[in-house]
Amino acid sequence: MRTSALWASRWFVLAWSLAVLIPCPASELEWIVISEDGLGFEGLESGTSFSPWGFNYDHDRDGRLLEDYWQQDWPLVESAFREMKALGANTVRIHLQFGKFMEGPNTARTQALEQLERVVMLAEETELYIDLTGLGCYHKQDVPAWYDPLSEPQRWKAQAVFWEAVAKACASSSAIFCYDLMNEPVVAGGDKPREDWLGPAFGGKHFVQYVAIDRQARERSAVAKEWIDLLVAAIRKHDARHLITVGLVPWSLDRPGMTSGFAPAAVTQSLDFIAVHLYPEAGKLEEALETLQGFADVGKPVVIEELFPLKCSAAELGEFIDRSRGPATGWIGFYWGTSLEELRSAKTLPAAMTLAWLELFQAKRAAILGEE
Template sequence: MLPRVLLFSALLSPSLVADAGEPLPWVELSADGKGFQQVPSGRPFIPWGFNYDHEGDGRLLEDYWVDQWPKVAEAFREMKSLGANVVRIHLQFGKFMRSPSEPNRSSLDQLKKLTRLAERTGLYLDVTGLGCYHKQDVPTWYDQLSEEERWAAQAVFWEAVAKTCSASPAIFCYDLMNEPVAPAGKRKSDDWLGPGFGGKHFVQRIGLDRKGRERPDIARAWIHQLVGAIRKRDQRHLITVGLVPWSLDRPGLTSGFVPTKVADELDFIAVHLYPEKEKVDEAIETLKGFAAVGKPVVIEETFTLKCGADELRQFFEKSRPYATGWIGFYWGKMPDELRPVKTIPAALTLQWLELFQELGPEMKAGNNTP
């Protein structure tokens, strides 16, 4: 393995950094509405990349992107060297808002700095917002807001982020929230966050009380308000929302974000799918349900979490007719840093990164077969 300093130097080579004389092309929906393209060339663009949601020690981006900026820059170059063209970042509401109406200027400035890094590195950003992953970092005043007040504060967040990012070609999309859930049942909930996973809360409720409303109607109204906030400042970049696989209108657990009922104002569908062992075909059937909306589908989260690399490979191959983008995970360690494997998490991560490198050229080339 190369010493860290030599690796960092290697990643600065011209082949891995965008040419300063050639601005990063913008990305928009393709003319047929089935995928994405770069403009003005019209070259197809297929998202293939990583969630950079935290480092290996569990710290979120805002916890270290000021004091340890070189770590962030190095991670971006490493992800580029692995073959990524998209990086999904997760912005925490509590780090970007000082009050319901006052954005945090220093955080917005750091986000601007990150967009410039992405431009230089030749990577596009999937900007996911409104995160409350670390419950201890959620402002007390935020949890005390009513639904109407909370949505208004979220709109302020998105208007500020869109204003900051609107001029950058490095923005692939804005993702309104990671795995939102509309209120369910007849009884009022008392917690805006879903159950924790690995010390983080990835699922978030957009309301605590149905108040007699249909769940998809609540989701549509929420999407409409936040899309409107973004479009005040940015009419060009794509907008989506990260959906759990149980968003489909099927018996059992549902999120209320039924794709066919809430997608009108979204540019494409983003779904999080982790195929299970010996259930790859079931995952494909779920994917087909999201593709039925008729808009491009990006698998915004996937990983060797519930199956091995061989079955994840099968999932990628079988998903190609229905998806036009795939995003896994990167947590700050390159394959050589994971060898020799000493833990199960390291083994899973290594399998994933090796598969990502192997399939990258083929997946980014497109040629999906309907």
């Protein structure tokens, strides 16, 4: 009996040691596809409904863009992903800067692609899906000197090279929820050409970018569709599986007043779903819901890819989220690397707004994801 007990003890110690020394592989994320009814998302194998619920991780607390610190401060990226997961997210939207990924019009940076693959592996490990947005020129000083002088066809070709390289690097990972071609693209209107490819700065960053600065008597939506179709084709050369969208401003709808040229009914045929950025205003929730319905009327899944209590209270944003369920099937807010504890101790208005958002995010999670 003593011998048996001794061997049993030794086997237990050996098994425990192996468990510690040989880490268990992270569970593989299920591929996400368009649901059978064409209006939402589901897991490919299980058929379980999927609603993107998460954060834009577009910069850190100091305003640095991801590529500014993702090598020297890699532990910061790791901790941010784990914090977003702990807050209840299932999706993280990252923003890739064109200038950080391209050596020249025809050549992508190998080092940047390798670091992107590292982020994708982190997403797999933390079980977070990635909304991968590309072609960013948020910091004007980082735009390559050779980029803006390119003609429109040359610029589009360089953008296609970017997306071919990114798609090739990410094609095999089920952690990629989607590729977002560009954040808030616009086709210039009027007959006078623009001089700048970027829209006005907001908070020191240029979030709006023009895909055409000279309309040349063309129909704006035709230009937008041609640009989308070109980049979708570039991605599909290497990746036939992942979903593709583009991040649209709310004034993309074909209505009187300012428009982007990206009227969703006219330009989204080759996209898998529609992504819209909506910031409801205080006392104007009906207007925001009407705008959302305009995108939903196209008949494809709609993800609200950006929202935040920027122009309304957290309570009103919560009401908007509740009432947007149906037209929308996904909601992505913001996380900038500051924990709830730090936000609670800070005594600033931005900290209070962010804290209110994160608390709302946690409170709504169960209902949105059907876990109540």
